[in-house]
Amino acid sequence: MITYDEAFRRVMLYTNDFGEETVSLLDSTNRVLAESIHADRDFPPFDRSTKDGIAINYATFEKGINAFKIEGVLPAGIPQQKLSDINNCFEIMTGAVLPANTDTVVMYEDIEIKDDIATIKSVSNEGQNIHFKGSDKKEGVTLLDKGTLITAAEIGILASVGKITVLVKKLPKICVISTGDELVPVSIKPLPHQIRTSNVISLQAALLKENIIADHLHITDNKKVLEDRVSKAIDEYDILLLSGGVSKGKFDFIPEVLEDLGVEKIFHKVLQRPGKPFWFGVHEVSKTAVFSFPGNPVSTFVNYHIYFKPWFKNSMGLFYSDKYVILENEIKIQSSLTLFLPVKIKWVEGKLLANKIENNGSGDLTCLTEADGFICLTPKDLAYKEGALVPFFATKHTC
Template identity: 45%
Template sequence: MITVEEAEQIILAQLKDYGTGTVPFEQALGRVLAEDIKADRDLPPFNRVTMDGIAIAYKAIEQGISTFNIKATQAAGEEPIGIDNTNECIEIMTGAALSSTLDTIIRYEDLEIKDGTAKLLITDIKQGQNIHQKGKDKMQVDTVAAANQLITPAIISLAASVGKARLMVKKQPRVIIISSGDELVDVADTPSDYQIRRSNNYTIKAVLSQHGLDADMLHIPDDPEITKQQIQTCLQKYDVILLSGGISMGKFDYVPQALEDLQVKKLFHKVKQRPGKPFWFGRHNNGVLVFAFPGNPVATFMCLHRYFLLWLNETLGLPSKPPIYAQLAEDFTFTPQLKYFLQVKLTFTKQGVLLAQSIEGNGSGDFANLADTDAFMELPLERNEFKQGEVFPVIKF
């Protein structure tokens, strides 16, 4: 049985570039940027007025002028209007492009405007005040956002600013979520006394959608021929198959045999961890990856976050996520020789310390507790006793 770290290494050795495509910028939220976004003009593209008021030439202040004739009024978006003499000013609005004859803005609050003149009510005036200088944020052709980062609202905004109406993004792997077994019925169906409803597939789909990935779903009945045929189709149509349950020693688990018959090579089976010990991972010759998560809902949830989302992050070329560390809020003991993923609820102390409160379920199969927790705390394999105040990494979900 391999360790969590060995499983991670084997999975991260299977990175693949799925290519790029373009999407309208406003639909690119949550995707991975595949090109540098460059400024098409200086940002701002002109000396931009940041207060409503008047624009003057600062040398007028040096000359002792304190009342100005209003030569004209300039709205934002209009062609700049200049002055001919330093005793003139332009009444000007926020967002307007400043004429080269002007270099200082006095806001309305500091003025008395009467009979076509503006009189200064203050004396403390700095040259260049209330102007956002051309090119101060970025110069033309500067990169405003570099490739290989997640597209956030800030990136959407930058794309809009520089007129990038379409963005080149990383293509996502095509993912299918497969459930199997005649004991599982659909949510809208009424299970017999001996059946339960499918839920892991919906959990997986919801988590993936939080990460911008739209996965398909398929349920395979307990029939060896259908199982083989449907998995064969999936190996042709998808890049990744996510299975939940169905990989075990059970007599009616036809999935392992189908995978073997279809030349999906096992890269590992079983990891020194709880939950999720029977996690299976394999790869077809054509590059399709198969993550077969254990059927236990908490195990599926943990493995999805700990392994698949990590792989997805790396395969899309995103920088590795910086680790999150939290302090254990109370002592905890776990004796099996497995790395334990403890369900915890995270809060911040007023000292800025992330505190992890354990919320132990009735067993690893109790999914209900996941609704009350935020994260798994990853407790080292080598130890059995974990003390209050000790710090360990956590995986937020």
């Protein structure tokens, strides 16, 4: 049996690359960019007004002239106009092209208009209220690097350079597999000796956050059936996420079946709670990664977040980094195992504090709805004091 740190290290050694694909602009949201994006013209592409007001030639104002005849009104979206007389002005709207022979915009709040004459009350400086051509980025410079996670902000950049399709990192094909004769579909009322399939539904929901629609396969506790169906899944999918069947029970066939099918066991069982029986391996030929989690709800949920999610992030080129929180209360450890404890978090005076949630062990599914994530506490003789900084795995976007 290995430590959590060693298990995590081994999992991260087997990150994978699933290739690239081209998708439509909006479908690239929350995907990872597989190409660098360059400016196809200056940003902004012209001198533009940032206020509603008038465009003037500042040299005229410096000469002591503060009343300007209005030659016209310039909305956004029309070609550049030219001021015929530098003693005059144009009314100009936000986003409009700055007219030739002008270099300063005075907003309406600082002028008075009467009989087509704009009288300036105050001007701060030459060039005010103008977003100058190329002041953000010059044509040809890199706007987005390969490996960038595409959010709404990046979508705006992609749209501005005309990317109606985008090259992104391909998402893996994933099958979530449940085992156990005691499990019945969510839609069926279980008998007293049965339970509804919830673990794999939680996994599928978690994968939706990563833009992955995972398939679900349920297999009964029959070794031959298990072998046949898992063999087909290995051929078809990049990743298998299994829940249940990895402990020491007489019907826990998963470890034996996986090894018989050519899945190299990287490790089985970790010195941690919950999730101790976790099994991880990689198929020798297809390179399918197999994460076989214990069947208890909290164990499955924890192992997904502490192993699979960092592994997936690194596989997509996003590179996982540790997060930490501050303990709000002292926690005593009486275990030789690394513990993952559910916590609520809150911001207090710029510090992220965590408070342990009491629960009834790895079968307590309801505690997951209360928790914002899990803290990681490695074994030690002394208690973790109030104010201690500890690793944190978020399970909710609010974190």
